Amino acid sequence: MHEEKIALVDSQIRAVQRAISERSIENVYFVACGGSLATLYPSKYIIERETAAVNTNTYTAAEFFNDPPMRLGEKSLVILNSQSGGTAETVAAAHLCAERGAMTAAFTTAPDSAIEKAVDFIMYYYDNPADPYPAVLTIFPEVYKLTYALLDVWNHTSRLPEVNEAMLRLQSTFDEACTAYLPAARTFASRYAHEPIIYTTAAGLNSCVGYVLTNCLLMESLWMHSSPLHAGEFFHGAFEAVDDTTAVFALLGLGNTRPLEERAVKFLQRKTKKLTVLDAAALDLSAYPEWLRANTAALVLNRLAAMYCDEMSYVLGHPISSRRYMGVEKY
């Protein structure tokens, strides 16, 4: 059953790959909202650093729709993401892209939804908090697959099979990491569940993990105050707000921007005792090709951050799925 789904997704990604290999693309725009935008961010980040063939950027869908880039047109590939399939801003953006002659491809969990009807290519992912699908079928790993499918075309490489293999191993990496970090997650949860604010810090590719942690987990799911601080920006303003009463959740990745993240951690270790650090250097990523380890580390950090917040939801007696506005009232 899962094998069938994986085969379907891979064929959907190959369809996008074939289409762009037959078309001259100059710009790749990633357009979505909230967590659905954050999960596209790795693709922007990796493409920008691994090919000179295209330009790329990310946009929250409402801004893209109301004030689109002038270059949006026939040489644009627009990648969208709507978990529910009906996110109004994202669907509106998809229609605008079609009017402008751009090629569109969207991720969604909802077959035959409004977003599927609005785009040229659809890619399904699977999301069920009650009975989780294997990691390979969730959004981040699929975004990685698409990213390398596109890069293979633009860079004349053939790395996609290796990425597909690697993403299949992700579930066991997640399971091992979650087992190893469960005590730390419980300590975090019991220590910081009642903090007035918990900042997150990250840099580079991990910025999207920090954003998911702040926006989707701490704010949306736990109704706590937070802000996603970029570790490079931190020393140019935000750090002045930190004192020894300030809780911070810092991410340390394995990519080229690790020195920025380390600098923030070193400073925070001196300034606050309420510091939680998730360091990817402690993870066993030997099952992955060396060139893919830094990017894979971000996915594991993201999985662990979610577990830390699950543990916090138990301490608070506040189910992680609780919403007071989203889907509850009109706004």
Next chain:
Amino acid sequence: MHEEKIALVDSQIRAVQRAISERSIENVYFVACGGSLATLYPSKYIIERETAAVNTNTYTAAEFFNDPPMRLGEKSLVILNSQSGGTAETVAAAHLCAERGAMTAAFTTAPDSAIEKAVDFIMYYYDNPADPYPAVLTIFPEVYKLTYALLDVWNHTSRLPEVNEAMLRLQSTFDEACTAYLPAARTFASRYAHEPIIYTTAAGLNSCVGYVLTNCLLMESLWMHSSPLHAGEFFHGAFEAVDDTTAVFALLGLGNTRPLEERAVKFLQRKTKKLTVLDAAALDLSAYPEWLRANTAALVLNRLAAMYCDEMSYVLGHPISSRRYMGVEKY
């Protein structure tokens, strides 16, 4: 004296304009840190929406230096900004750009500084909180001038003289607006000086005003907790953290993204009584060409936000120039 400085700056901007008119540019990268990056953001935003000739993006300097875009090269124009002239990350980024053959131009207040020595073109701006220079000599208006100087080349227009004229009028607009809004600023300051957190919301071009307000004013200068929420992203996570005890400072601009900002304000009006709204629709911008009003409004909002925070610093007895880490210790 001011006339001489204005003439100097205008000649520096024309030198950049002449150089790019003789060179094929595909990418414009804006690279700086903190407030110096935020003040470049309008140029990215406007260029992206007003020309199809180039691609553009913004980067915090440390990330750009450690993990640069692969397209960085001879067809790149890199605009940098270092107020002090010596920001280590920005200077390092400028050297990298030179190695890659990119054309570089930087804003600074510090003649003959490290950044000036590292770039092809320098543009001075003037910044003295104790004895302020007229607005036309400060960073934001100069960034606008450069933006339209570049657009005139790429779009074969000639709007720069009109922009230069408009920026000369800015000081009197600021003065009038500050007089009109002083009572509101004092109310804001006395009401919210002791809040545990003050969020800001904005969208589009105004995002940089929200970022300056959060990062440079509330966090860096007043040591308060804050987060710059994008009004379009707000409804996809962050809003769940807002309840009737949450203070929010919302910006309403005049651009195409005003509907996003209005949607956030309407929601917040129902959810919290601690809402401060700065609405550019109430400003008198009749002295400006219609096509420039939305962009000019952002500058006035920025000036007013600074006054609101000045007033808060008086209430707190915390000078706006107080720093506990920046320039005080090594980090």
